[in-house]
Amino acid sequence: MSAPEVMLQDNAKPLLKGWVLNGQGGARAINFQQLATLELQADEKLWLHWNKEHPSTLAWLKASQSISRFERQLLLEKTTRPRFLTLTEHTLLLFSRVIQPKARADSSELFSVRVRCTEQVVLSFAQPGAVFGDGLKQLFKEKLGPKTTAELLLLLMREATEQIDHAVEALAEFVDQQELRVDQEEKYEPDHQELLQIRRSSANLRRYLAPMKDLFAALAKAQPAWFDKGTRPYWNEISNMLIRCLEELELCKERVGFILDSERRKREQRTGRVMYLLAVVTAFFLPLSFVTGLLGINVGGIPGSDAGHGFLIACLIIAGLAAIQFMILRVLRWL
Structure with a gap:
């Protein structure tokens, strides 16, 4: 039984x-x-x-x-x-x-x-x-x-x-x-x-x-x-x-x-870290996207496209802008 x-x-x-x-x-x-x-x-x-x-x-x-x-x-x-x-x-x-x-x-x-x-x-x-x-x-x-x-x-x-x-x-x-x-x-x-x-x-x-x-x-x-x-x-x-x-x-x-x-x-901290990372990425790449868009979209064509070093100059401008942004973010202690 x-x-x-x-x-x-x-x-x-x-x-x-x-x-x-x-x-x-x-x-x-x-x-x-x-x-x-x-x-x-x-x-x-x-x-x-x-x-x-x-x-x-x-x-x-x-x-x-x-x-x-x-x-x-x-x-x-x-x-x-x-x-x-x-x-x-x-x-x-x-x-x-x-x-x-x-x-x-x-x-x-x-x-x-x-x-x-x-x-x-x-x-x-x-x-x-x-x-x-x-x-x-x-x-x-x-x-x-x-x-x-x-x-x-x-x-x-x-x-x-x-x-x-x-x-x-x-x-x-x-x-x-x-x-x-x-x-x-x-x-x-x-x-x-x-x-x-x-x-x-x-x-x-x-x-x-x-x-x-x-x-x-x-x-x-x-x-x-x-x-x-x-x-x-x-x-x-x-x-x-x-x-x-x-x-x-x-x-x-x-x-x-x-x-x-x-x-x-803990969940709020994890969410805050993710949002912070997204904010930093956005703040870093948004100006660069603006510059590349400004150089690529205009009525007269791309500036410096006829010059031999036009592309290199554009890259240096963007790199310089990125360096300035990095220093600003470091001063603000965002990075």
Whole structure:
């Protein structure tokens, strides 16, 4: 089976990921069919990552008595803005964004992810193309995974933020390469469309990263009572990581403008040199053309045509005029 077929089958499932955490750093995977008979032990936690566009997801949410109609509307709404809501003492809703881990430098495609977190259950919802929480599988395998839902939420958001940070680094590295080539290669002309796409991508990323930065900073200050108190510095670090990303994006925007300005100045200089050369050639040959035309076009014929040295004299006159022009141009520093 080819990779696209596997991806298509995964995307067609309502439950994209399901893990039962044992509270000791490990976890076991579960599928959609096992949910009907699942009973959590006292020390176990549950994480379900849903395909929000699948009809069975909405059906499961409607059947869940612990999730209100208001929560369903928020979790499945078409457009979201990064934020978090504390609905009750034990329920937290968080709306954030994730980016593809191997996104191109000029890609700004961000996927919305919605999370409902309680002390025992974490429900996350995203569209099928979003990559979310893939790094936890290895942690569970090594028994180094999260032990509580608060730790799980922290690791999910940190992994998503690191993916954004890598994408911003790739964008900055691409701008570095373009800037270096413009500075070192006289004839290099950067792709304007690609640079403009980077500028648009930077603006689009800043649009979402700014509220995400505020989201995690606020979450570090106003944590629910069941959150691990030791996680507060880590939430602040996620916010700081996004601040660095925003600063890098702002710098990339300015550097793209510098590259475009530098390339435009080089083009104007090349055009100016060509026009200068044409002006010098014109100024040099126009008087000579006038003299030759004056000698060759008259009613009485060419002066000195009957004399034996007439042609030589005409050549000397033109050569003398050319020498005078050359000296004048040198004095004027045109040559």
